[in-house]
Amino acid sequence: MAKIILSVDGTVLKEVPLTKERITIGRKPHNDIPVDNLAVSGEHAAIITILNDSFIEDLNSTNGTLVNGKPIKKHFLQHNDVIEIGKHKLKYFNDAPAAAASADFEKTMIIRKPSAAPAAPAPAPAAPAAPAAPAAAPLADTQSMKPAAATPTPPTAPAPAPASPAPGGSGREGAIQVLSGAAAGRTLDLTKNLTTIGKPGTQVAVITRRPTGYFITHVEGASFPTLNGSPLGPQAHQLNDHDLIEIAGVKMEFFYKP
Amino acid sequence: MALAQALQIVSKTDPGRVRSHNEDCVESRPELGIVVLADGMGGYNAGEVASGMATSLIAEGLGGEWKIKELGKLDRSQTMSLCEKVVRAQIARANTAIFEAAQKDPQCAGMGTTLVVGVFYDNYLAVAHIGDSRLYRMRGDVLEQVTRDHSLLQEQIDSGLITKEDARLSHNKNLVTKALGIDPEVEPEFHIYETQPGDVYLLCSDGLNDMIEDEEIQMTLIALRSNLELTAQQLIQSANDNGGRDNVSVIMVKVLSSFAVERGWLARLKSLFS
Numbered sequence: 001m002a003k004i005i006l007s008v009d010g011t012v013l014k015e016v017p018l019t020k021e022r023i024t025i026g027r028k029p030h031n032d033i034p035v036d037n038l039a040v041s042g043e044h045a046a047i048i049t050i051l052n053d054s055f056i057e058d059l060n061s062t063n064g065t066l067v068n069g070k071p072i073k074k075h076f077l078q079h080n081d082v083i084e085i086g087k088h089k090l091k092y093f094n095d096a097p098a099a100a101a102s103a104d105f106e107k108t109m110i111i112r113k114p115s116a117a118p119a120a121p122a123p124a125p126a127a128p129a130a131p132a133a134p135a136a137a138p139l140a141d142t143q144s145m146k147p148a149a150a151t152p153t154p155p156t157a158p159a160p161a162p163a164s165p166a167p168g169g170s171g172r173e174g175a176i177q178v179l180s181g182a183a184a185g186r187t188l189d190l191t192k193n194l195t196t197i198g199k200p201g202t203q204v205a206v207i208t209r210r211p212t213g214y215f216i217t218h219v220e221g222a223s224f225p226t227l228n229g230s231p232l233g234p235q236a237h238q239l240n241d242h243d244l245i246e247i248a249g250v251k252m253e254f255f256y257k258p
Numbered sequence: 259m260a261l262a263q264a265l266q267i268v269s270k271t272d273p274g275r276v277r278s279h280n281e282d283c284v285e286s287r288p289e290l291g292i293v294v295l296a297d298g299m300g301g302y303n304a305g306e307v308a309s310g311m312a313t314s315l316i317a318e319g320l321g322g323e324w325k326i327k328e329l330g331k332l333d334r335s336q337t338m339s340l341c342e343k344v345v346r347a348q349i350a351r352a353n354t355a356i357f358e359a360a361q362k363d364p365q366c367a368g369m370g371t372t373l374v375v376g377v378f379y380d381n382y383l384a385v386a387h388i389g390d391s392r393l394y395r396m397r398g399d400v401l402e403q404v405t406r407d408h409s410l411l412q413e414q415i416d417s418g419l420i421t422k423e424d425a426r427l428s429h430n431k432n433l434v435t436k437a438l439g440i441d442p443e444v445e446p447e448f449h450i451y452e453t454q455p456g457d458v459y460l461l462c463s464d465g466l467n468d469m470i471e472d473e474e475i476q477m478t479l480i481a482l483r484s485n486l487e488l489t490a491q492q493l494i495q496s497a498n499d500n501g502g503r504d505n506v507s508v509i510m511v512k513v514l515s516s517f518a519v520e521r522g523w524l525a526r527l528k529s530l531f532s
Contacts, residue, residue, distance in 0.1 A: 050410075050419075050430065051430050052428075052429030053428050053430050076421075076424040076428075078427060107299060108297065108432045108433075108434055108464065109299065109434070110299070110370055110434050110435070110437045111410055111433040111434070193474065194478060195481075196482075200484070204484060206482060206488070210499050219485045
């Protein structure tokens with residue numbers, strides 16, 4: 001669950017869990033987070049929380065609200081954002097991203113709308129008030145979430161790793177150099193996830209950049225391009241440093257950049 | 259031209275890299291120009307049950323009720339309204355079936371599914387959808403999202419609470435506001451669009467668009483446009499390379515040529531003897 005930590009001059013004053021849909025911050029004592037300082041307006045700002053997301057809105061305060069040093073009117077809070085109101089700092093923590101890493105958390109769920117949802121504009125959220133645990137009322141009702149204990153879904157085997165470790169593998173950038181034809185000598189950096197090479201309508205192949213390295217696949221044309229002299233076939237082939245490709249009559253070399 | 263020749267259809271579904279089973283389901287009936295995609299939810303195997311029921315019931319039901327051989331006598335607007343009627347009726351039927359199954363079997367309690375149905379006929383595409391599975395259209399080099407998600411996030415975007423750019427950072431991506439089989443009745447969103455030869459339609463579950471940005475989908479469709487099969491494969495691979503945290507499914511439909519329906523006396527005469 002998300003929370004904010006209120007501090008002034010590096011001293012932590014309190015920790016506030018964002019369990020309510022709307023939490024107000026201001027100088028007057030009726031605020032959820034009263035901040036007794038003349039630089040703070042009576043009703044200064046509000047934090048609106050909808051399930052796992054929170055927003056801060058400045059309530060037309062005299063001295064304004066800063067998030068990460070910039071004045072805001074409304075802001076979608078991200079983990080570790082720092083809100084400044086006068087000399088007071090409120091740091092926003094949302095560990096939902098960590099929780100979301102466990103797959104079950106992300107399972108699609110249905111959320112019920114109250115039958116007469118007021119289609120009010122912001123900041124009144126269109127969602128029912130269920131800011132507490134995600135398993136709160138409106139969800140429990142049609143809880144379609146798989147019980148976490150039922151089948152722990154262990155991450156299945158990671159990417160089918162190539163038989164031999166990719167010589168460059170992740171991170172290293174590849175390029176191709178044209179060896180024959182009109183463009184001989186030219187180098188093409190493979191910075192995009194997909195790079196097509198060849199002649200449209202005649203013979204085209206695509207080089208895909210993947211976490212495990214670069215792969216070449218035939219796209220169109222009656223005959224396949226060749227890789228180190230042998231035709232590719234319909235399957236993707238991993239490219240190794242200094243592989244020779246011939247496509248649409250042009251020879252080129254793949255290499256990992258130093 | 260017959261639908262099966264005018265349309266190229268490729269469908270693929272993959273459990274992704276994290277989930278142990280696949281709760282997505284895809285079906286198509288090329289001869290009738292029908293495609294159906296569903297992303298199920300619910301405990302144990304109930305998600306699969308719901309999406310499987312949805313796709314098979316709707317594809318079968320439309321196969322029986324959408325009698326394109328008998329539509330020759332109707333004009334275009336008549337076929338359009340008939341199409342809407344038939345599609346809505348089949349969705350309602352599937353909804354009832356899933357809802358009742360969920361009531362009967364405690365293991366299936368609360369199961370439901372998203373749904374996208376596409377029906378191609380007479381140079382138009384009828385689309386019905388529920389939930390956050392999507393239909394995109396690629397025309398020329400422009401990719402457009404045709405369906406609007408029935409999700410909490412979309413409602414927040416609509417109400418101005420959150421911008422489309424910020425929406426990518428939201429933690430509430432998994433909440434749909436509508437699903438098939440959850441309530442006794444459901445109202446699908448239904449629209450009809452004109453198609454053009456060269457159009458490519460992409461139906462997908464959120465396992466695709468949550469893992470890769472629209473720009474990358476567009477880039478893939480442009481780069482690999484001459485090979486639909488490879489495009490579908492590449493989209494799934496990209497989603498998996500980016501984490502593959504959910505099941506991912508795509509149905510791609512490429513409009514190879516016009517599939518306008520012949521009307522007039524000759525067509526009527528022909529249909530009389532066919």
